[in-house]
Amino acid sequence: MGFQYGLSGMNAASKNLDVIGNNVANANTTGFKSSRTDFTQMVGSAVGSSSNMFSGQGVSVGAISQQFLQGNVSATGNALDVAINGNGFLQLELADTSTAYTRAGNLQIDKDGQLVNRQGAKVMGFKTDPATGDVISRKPSAITVPIDKGIVGQKTSAITAKVNLDAAASSYEAATNTPSYTTYSSSFDVYNSQGEATPVNLYFVKSDPAIPNSWEVHYQVDNSTPFAIAAGNLLSTVTFNNDGSFKTATPPVSTIPFKEADETTVIHATVDLKGLTQFASRFSVSKLSQDGYASGDLNSVSIEPDGTVYARYSNGKSQSQGQLVLAKFNNAQGLVSTVGGNWIETPSSGKPVTGTPSSENFGSLQSGSLEESNVDLTAELVSMMTAQRAYQANAQTLKTQDQVMSTLVNLR
Template sequence: MSFQQGLSGLNASSKNLDVIGHNIANANTVGFKASRAEFAEMVASAIGSSGGVNAGIGVEVADVAQQFSQGNLTITGNSLDVAINGNGFFTLQMPDGTPAYTRAGNFKLDKVGNMVTNDSARVMGYPVDPTTGLRTGSTPVPMSFPTTEPIPARQTTTITTSFNLDARATDAAGDPTATPPVPATPRATYGTSINVYDSQGVAKPVNLYFQKTATDNTWDVYDQLDDPLATPPVVATPIGQITFDNSGAITGPVATPPATGFSMPLTVNPTPPNPNNLPAFDVQIDLGGVTQFGTKFAVSNLTQDGYTAGELTGINVENNGMIMTRYSNGVTRAEGQLALSSFRNTQGLASLGGNNWAATFESGQPVVGAPTDGSFGSLRSGALEDSNVDLTAELVNMMTAQRAYQANAQTIKTQDQVMSTLVNLR
């Protein structure tokens, strides 16, 4: 007579209650994945024994399997909170340098600007060229942002323009001999301005004026007005010409390498007084968006690529993992792209605690990529993935496990009564 069956049932039910209690305790843990106890029958077998006569020796917990189903997303409004909607894990570098993986995206910035988790693990991502927004490497590196010092100033290299010059405009010089006389058109009639930046981030206003010439479809470009009151008087000279074909499309000037398309150079002198004696610098004026149609002069786009120094003011993560940073100088640029990892068998991951997992032989090696690429899910900034624990189901499971524990205890009690009866036989 054996107590084995009841004892194994007690152990299995106790383990099941431990798993259920762990799930309930983590019902509000960000990125937590619920587990379940999976049982298996235990049977003693012997060589040559026939089937059908073995009552079995109880039950065992074959596995505690985590359930990697998607949790609900909760909007938090914190731009450093990031949720994965779909497949993948955030890739981490633990403080000891080992890799780890998590679904919890409640990230922080430490005192030196590193993107970290609550247990100081570094968040990994791809390096990105801030100018082009394109990846500069295929190996994830720890994400870091310039919180301890401003980003340096950048000298303007290109002014990009889009505007229309009125095809109805006549020669700006006018014709006093015509009947009636045609007055001259002031140079400032067709003009615009923009601030550019020198190598130290000091703004310099650049003015552009467009003056129709006597030649068909041709306009002179100036960077200043005449000043007859100056000593000596200033008579501006054109910095270039813009030409169009009969359909109003631009035909010149054609850019010289390394520039492409239609552009002209402009030499900018730093704003006086210039105490540091900065040299003049060249800026390319991109004219690809210029047209000549029979509507009034209108500027639709006028931008430049320089800026002064700026402090970090905000971070936002796009759905493809691109990390966009905002600075006090008005610049918004990409600083990196978060990396995700996926596994052939997520059930094979080893839990490290702290919402982190480690790869094992059973899980296979991670496949690393960017959000929205291939089978990877997308990201949601300002949101967190909730625990996938179904609290109602867990409470029901707890009651069932309790009943199972009581029933197994009853079998031990019954075995004890039978054993007492045998011992007391006379």
């Protein structure tokens, strides 16, 4: 029986060396999780024997445990690289449509515009509203970026102005144009249905002193059109409360007209002036925006810390293309490793619970970075020497047992 004990020890030590060797080999593999060999004693006893008659039968490998400790996060500068900082796995759809999970976030865009990992597996995410980024479907699906087309221009329908008008400003005198009507002014572009820009100027002139806390807002569409306050386009007359806050606008709803591409059809963009104030401070424009934009080409794709994938265009606009899904398991030790550094679920791992990064108990994403292998090379080398000594000691057990048997056989 002594031969079996030594042989079981050699087999266990050999398996341990295999596990250590695999750890060392993957010390530079992105998202790799090291494993540990767990040993268990083999015990045998005769039927009906007393408790003090149990005899050891050697050792066996009880389990190969994966160590899901956080690896170091290193910056790469690649916008499509993501590191998971905390709990969770990226969800993948493999070529055979089966599902796998990974911690390796070195992603890329394939020829069809789909977000994939380095093995070509599709990275799954929740569908989102392109404009707001809000999740509109909790069913994971592939994330696709429209690489073959840009963003279509959108016409302007609403304009928002947030401007402070200097309470100490002098009233405007049309006869002498003092202070000049351009003193308090700002400009922006509006867009027709084809995304063609038309410049618009806004002029703010203080009303006659007989009408306190009152300003006129004039507009000019297209700089090539001659403009003068006397014959200009009055957008609205705005009055303010004594504390400088907005009071009324006459008319309550005002619009700026401009032309479509056919130079005939007129677009009316509504202007919101409720953000105007009159404080005793210098003239300042904090916001002058509109909801239209020009056409644009795809410039880049980026991933935010919450997993939202944005396509960024040459016109300065960004559109959400989806939000990465993270999955977690009640028993991550039950996951089985597969090719490409991926894991697949098993009955032991349980079903995955999915969610978005930085929510609930899920980790956050760090874009432009990758999670390194969590292998500690120093510790692995020490374990390797220990396993080697264990193998040699068990081999010595076999050798000694052989010598004992030879002595017994040679007795006369």
